[in-house]
Amino acid sequence: MSKPQYLHGHHPSVLRSHTWRTAANSCPHLLPHLLPTHTILDIGCGPGTITVDLATLVPSGHVLGIDPSASVIKQARAHAASQNIPNVRFEVGDIFAWRAIPGIAEESFDIIHAHQVLQHLTSPVLAVQEMKKLAKPGGLVAVRDVDYSAMSHYPPHPGMRKWLRLYTSVAESLQCDPNIGKRLHAVAMEAGFARADIEASASTWVFSTPEEREFWCGVWAERTVKSDYRERVLESGLGTVGDLEEIAGTWREMEGRVDGWFLVVNGQVVCWKRG
Numbered sequence: 646m647s648k649p650q651y652l653h654g655h656h657p658s659v660l661r662s663h664t665w666r667t668a669a670n671s672c673p674h675l676l677p678h679l680l681p682t683h684t685i686l687d688i689g690c691g692p693g694t695i696t697v698d699l700a701t702l703v704p705s706g707h708v709l710g711i712d713p714s715a716s717v718i719k720q721a722r723a724h725a726a727s728q729n730i731p732n733v734r735f736e737v738g739d740i741f742a743w744r745a746i747p748g749i750a751e752e753s754f755d756i757i758h759a760h761q762v763l764q765h766l767t768s769p770v771l772a773v774q775e776m777k778k779l780a781k782p783g784g785l786v787a788v789r790d791v792d793y794s795a796m797s798h799y800p801p802h803p804g805m806r807k808w809l810r811l812y813t814s815v816a817e818s819l820q821c822d823p824n825i826g827k828r829l830h831a832v833a834m835e836a837g838f839a840r841a842d843i844e845a846s847a848s849t850w851v852f853s854t855p856e857e858r859e860f861w862c863g864v865w866a867e868r869t870v871k872s873d874y875r876e877r878v879l880e881s882g883l884g885t886v887g888d889l890e891e892i893a894g895t896w897r898e899m900e901g902r903v904d905g906w907f908l909v910v911n912g913q914v915v916c917w918k919r920g
């Protein structure tokens with residue numbers, strides 16, 4: 646199997662976005678279902694801030710985070726150590742090759758979790774099928790992903806349309822779906838879950854205060870010209886260096902708008918594996 650390719654890579658601008666994430670701001674669909682004894686597998690855990698948070702919420706259980714990137718797993722381990730959280734472990738690993746990961750077996754976790762991962766996979770249905778295998782009978786598969794087509798912002802700016810068009814076309818050229826958040830329930834059904842066993846919902850992130858705009862717009866301005874995304878745009882031929890610089894400039898302008906407002910809509914599902 647080829648090495649998984651992640652559109653953004655793990656440039657510091659990308660990691661700044663991931664490390665902002667917590668269980669509270671990224672797992673509202675999952676939190677009501679957690680028990681202190683639960684065992685959790687976090688697929689595509691990135692730098693592990695959500696994973697470590699989840700471990701604090703299952704103090705008598707344990708959490709395993711996996712990601713194909715060795716460098717991001719190193720960062721996740723360092724984060725867990727700095728927080729002194731003993732019941733979390735991180736391993737380099739790919740959801741499509743989980744048999745190679747120490748400590749993973751079929752039906753061995755209460756909860757299989759993936760946050761903002763399915764949008765980057767060419768076979769999201771196959772990934773959910775693998776996740777389902779790993780859940781215990783009676784366990785849960787919990788997934789959350791953005792729907793780029795539902796994002797909105799104020800004030801209007803034509804450059805933002807250009808950003809969205811380019812981002813969407815590059816993701817689609819890699820056979821990924823940046824709007825998958827709206828059809829996670831359909832993906833889960835295709836993966837074998839009955840509709841009655843799927844709780845589908847949505848939750849949002851809003852960035853509007855100066856600090857929030859500095860974070861959201863700053864991350865996008867920087868990742869547009871510095872992360873692996875830049876290389877993917879250029880390789881695809883869908884955009885030029887000039888386009889990327891213009892888009893980064895748009896994000897900086899939006900950051901400076903004291904009346905700026907950004908809405909990110911995330912779809913989410915919790916799927917019960919019936920025993």
Ligand SMILES: C[S@@+](CC[C@H](N)C(=O)[O-])C[C@H]1O[C@@H](n2cnc3c(N)ncnc32)[C@H](O)[C@@H]1O
Pocket residue numbers: 649650651662663664666688689690691692695711712713714717738739740741759760761762765766
């Ligand atoms: C957008 S990041 C999300 C990181 C983290 N879950 C979060 O929300 O902050 C997507 C992650 O999925 C990982 N990934 C990509 N392909 C994968 C695969 N086949 N199996 C597991 N993880 C994968 C990437 O390396 C990347 O760290």
